[in-house]
Amino acid sequence: MGRQRTEQSTPSTSSAEYIATEIKRHKKSVAIIFAALVIAFAYGLYEFVIQKRPVISSPAIKITRLTATGKVWAGVISPDGKQVVYTVDDAGLSSDGRYVVFISNRTGIFHVYRMDIDGNNLKQLTSGSEGGAAPFFSPDGRWVIYSYLGVAGSSEF
Numbered sequence: 001m002g003r004q005r006t007e008q009s010t011p012s013t014s015s016a017e018y019i020a021t022e023i024k025r026h027k028k029s030v031a032i033i034f035a036a037l038v039i040a041f042a043y044g045l046y047e048f049v050i051q052k053r054p055v056i057s058s059p060a061i062k063i064t065r066l067t068a069t070g071k072v073w074a075g076v077i078s079p080d081g082k083q084v085v086y087t088v089d090d091a092g093l094s095s096d097g098r099y100v101v102f103i104s105n106r107t108g109i110f111h112v113y114r115m116d117i118d119g120n121n122l123k124q125l126t127s128g129s130e131g132g133a134a135p136f137f138s139p140d141g142r143w144v145i146y147s148y149l150g151v152a153g154s155s156e157f
Helices: 015-025 027-049
Strands: 072-077 084-088 099-104 111-116 132-137 144-149
Touching (some): 015 027, 099 132, 111 132
Antiparallel strands (some): 072 084, 099 111
């Protein structure tokens, strides 16, 4: 006679059931690992949101005031960076503060205009085929001085 084999049948379990069973057996260890993962994630998120941007160092810059009023427009820096050319716009207002002078090309030519400080009573001060530029009031406010744009772009006061 030969030997008889007896096999015990073990209930088959799915992998999900196996994992659930192991988690139940090791509750404390799983809780510690989960807590560590949550803390690590929170710290990483904190570092990402609150990260400090690196400070970019620049060479020393020397700032020098070029005008007394700061009313400058059309400034240009030379290619070598050593010189600045600019136009000063100090004069747009009359000494009593009632009028402003300016240029406009509303007629197709740059002409000098004067108007009340509130925008009323616009008056064209120059006419003809040549216009004017850089208008300003005399110190007493009685005269408007401007540059006359004559033939071929030459200018005269």
